[in-house]
Amino acid sequence: MRYDFGYFEEDHLKKVTEAHLWQRILGYVRPFWWEVAGALFLSLIITGAGLGLPALLREAVDNYIVNQGLTIPARLAGVTRLAGLFLALLGLEFVANFLQVVLLEWTGQRVMHRMRQQLFSHMLGLNLSFYNRNPVGKLVTRLTNDIQNMHEMFTSVIVTLFNDFIRLTGILAILFWMNWRLALCMCLLVPAILANTLWFSTLARNAFRRIRTGLARINSFLQEALSGVSLIQLFNREPYSRERFKALNRAYLDDTLYQIKVFGIFMPVVEILAMGATALIIWYGGNEIMQGAMTIGVLVAFLAYMRLFFQPLRELSQKYSIVQSAMASAERIFQLLDTHESLPVAREPQLPAKDGGMVVFQNVTFGYAPGQPVLHDLSFTVQPGETLAIVGATGSGKSTIINLLERLYDPDSGGITVGNADLRQLDPAWLRRHVGLVMQDVFIVPDTLRANILLDRLDIDDAKLTTIVDRAQLTALVRQLPEGWHTRLGEGGMELSAGQKQLLAFARVLARDPAILVLDEATSNVDTETEILIERAIDTALANRTSIVIAHRLSTIRRAHRILVMTEGCIVEQGTHDSLMAAAGLYYHLQSLQVRECGPS
Template sequence: MAKKEDNQKSKRHLKRFYYTVDQAIEKPFNWKQIWRLLVYLKPYTKTYLLGAIIAMIVSTAIRLAVPILISKAAIDIAIANKDTSLLINLVIVIAVLYLLSYVANYFRIKWVNLLGQNVIYDLRQHLFTHVQGLSHRFFDSRSAGSILVRIMNDTNSLQELFSNGIINLLMDIATLLGIVTILFVLSPKLALAVMVVLPLMFYVTSVLRRKIRRSWQDVRIQQSRMNSHLNESIQGIRITQSFTQEKENTEFFDGLNTDTFKAWLNATKKSAMFRPFVEMSNAVGTVILIAYGAHLIIGNDILPGTFVAFAFYLGMFWDPISRLGQMYNQLLVAMASSERIFEYLDESPNVDEIENAYEFEEMKGHIEFDDVQFSYDQERIALHEVSLEMNAGQTIALVGHTGSGKSTIANLISRFYDPTKGAVKIDGHNLREVSLNSLRRHISVVLQDTFIFSGTIMENIRFGRPDASDEEVIEAAKVVGADDFIQRLANGYETEVEERGNILSAGERQLLSFARALLANPSIIILDEATASIDTETEVKIQAALRRLLKGRTAIIIAHRLSTIREADNIFVLEHGKILENGSHDQLMELKGEYYELVRSQFQMLDAI
């Protein structure tokens, strides 16, 4: 029964999801968005784009000229007058023209593909670079899967537009205008007769295009949902297996997969109606051409060559119309994708830099919070008008229950967020007036859940300082006690670690993060529950390494395990975003306040164990 209710909730959620998207589908065509997208063509206009346009003009002109040569010159003159030499010359000319058309098409296809690939490369690079520079608030409200879909799927969906769409659009418009002009020059009566079906065709195809547009929107929506779920499922596979939810997860994926399958079937079924209708219009035009054209020939209103020319051009006429319909769909796809891309590109970092921001050449590490208030959202205040001072070179500990504001203080020091009120200063400089790169270059952060990148052990330690030598990397690993386990690995420092360092234990990954932080040689180091994943034996082993790591640096240690902070110069005890008390371990124990109770309760838990 509960499972049935869950499925009903899921269906209700999907209805809400589809309703929102359907409203978006009905939005008017946004030409500004398309023009903004076309700006990415600018660096290649004088090379690939111009070359492709010239090649397109040459091939289109040849396509339009050949039927005239065949019908008027070959049939009405050479064949009618039995002029063999003229006929041979025409055959040679037409053969040369087709060869020239082949060369022009070769370069057109080559240049438009180079154009498309370069534009997509630039767009994806721009989007990724911009997203990397956004503030933490941006990532707090979005899943990694949804960001991945926009950087990959939405940019890829523009591939066809830039590779073929733009040039094909110009080529098809030029072809249609050329054909219509030639037909009316040859015979206005016959031209009007064969085009009588056009108004009906445009009406029906416009209705079809709207339906096709909606159906392909549904396909992209379903694909985005499935990609997001896949990303989450792969990243969370251990949790899925730990709670034995493989069956439920598979059933959920089956639902997404089925929805995607049905969306594709629906879209392809509607798209399949378009081409046959164009062909039917072509058939009607051909019937009119044969019937009315024969009548005009009999009445000597047109020559047989004109009739043949009409047959050629009528065969060429409907393909561009069909492609223009597809091009319209491409533009709709491009508009939808570009809106999603530009939504991210229009995001400004919440933490931004002022002009001529101060650059830290050297940093002593004196930290000051001046009446700082901060909230992640309007409903919950994380820090309440906190004022504190951390002297350069001191080891500062932040303790308190979960949600007391410890990590928030660390985030404000690194300027991942700006305070809602008050100021955070380092060496007397308000962080709002400081260059982000110069600030974070002097700060190293070691988290409880450390991130290990795909690559070698050597590359992971060197991540924070790419120019470090191999000897410096090895020395940093030795200092924090990581060298022992690294040497035991199959290839030592050249051992490849998979994504997130899954071949290493939690403690080994933490030791690597210590080595990475030490190698960066920061002025301020933040250890956010950094020893929580390390067993007691390993913790004792790295205490001496930590003393060397922290020596001469301002260190902020966030820890629930209070035994790790006994030697801190100053301990701040927080509760609900406020500082309750501060002092050294001995001072706070004598005070017998909140810190004393925290220590006592922790030792009681150990005694109970």
């Protein structure tokens, strides 16, 4: 069974010559053009210094060390002077090198931080249908790995490519200037090196991708197995798990060995080519010297420049791959930034009165996918102060009603009004504060318990908070915490139990004090004590408030003024608990199971 345990590998290649992508990338760099110009200037210094050092060496050999025409003291003085120059150039190169690394990192990080920030807030603005189509893992990759790829290109490629280019041109210029015939001979080797590099970069890329995927498979398998060791033991599955793990490891080993072979061939080939150049210099250059067309100093310098010349070419393949994957990442990022799937917001949103508590669904039809409606022509009204319970089997459309009321989606046809204003005419932020929601799943902000209750209601003082905590039945919890409501929750802090999370959700909604409350009761059960606390919290939260409750607890259902019974997106019955029981329809059927089995009759 080959499959990736949830790991994503998106690795299609991108041509490095797509002008529009480059244009957009450079757009992000533009605000930092001073820094970039500085880095390029430093490149010139570094290259100049790097090339100047062997030139000084040649100067020393030809002009002083082997120059029999000068007196010995003059030759010694000359060597000393050049050594001094050598030292100065050395210092300059060091400083420029250091400054460039730091400057590039600083600029690159700031560019990427901006881009990441823009991408993150753009994503938060997209609507839920977008999230239904795109798995979270993929989106996270955009924010992390894709940005990282671009950063790598920015710091380690763009400027070093420029460095290399200047250096190679510089070396070639010097070589041609020293002896153009020998230089021309050496240039004949360049196409061979480039071809080898391109061929290698494709192979290396594939090899790396296979290794990455293999390792990801191993790690996901391990992760699952480690969290389920006792399950494996109880099911006597150790031999199977061991074998499967071995097979994954075997495949990984094969991939790593393949990668070693690819590198093992490429590196020597480049080296042989470089040595070929050395051989060429010895043979051809030697002949030139014998004919008096070249000095020995030039030969020594040629040999020294050779190293400098081949170094960048050896690294070219790696840089080429970085640029390729960065371009692919850039395209994915821009594609995401170009996705404008948010619900239309009215230009001048209406602001209904705070107490606008009436909710009306008028002939609402809606489906998550076209042609598959989940709600069919649904109409109902909730009067101010009324508690409406909705019951029905899983998949009957209860949660969809909440999604529409919070305007996470717009209905396909029909309309929803809150306080006589159509949802599409309202400011979504206002709406979501106005319609408070207590959901089954509760998110925890990595912050104190207090911050988790208040969220954005920072105007609430401690006295009021005490009341809220008390009404949400959290007082006992707060009292037993070492730092009270200043205790940190979430990662590295305290973990709340399922029941405590439910209570926290109530505290949040009480802090926001919305005109309308939507309660999606959790199906999972908690122990009896917590159950009592939750019921009390529900009591307080529902009191004197327009409420819509997706109910599972009979106690909650009975508290409702009216009950809607739903099946497959339609309302099939409505009334009070007693009237529905008397009608002996679907509701009666749903409840009868529980009632029949209760108590010794």
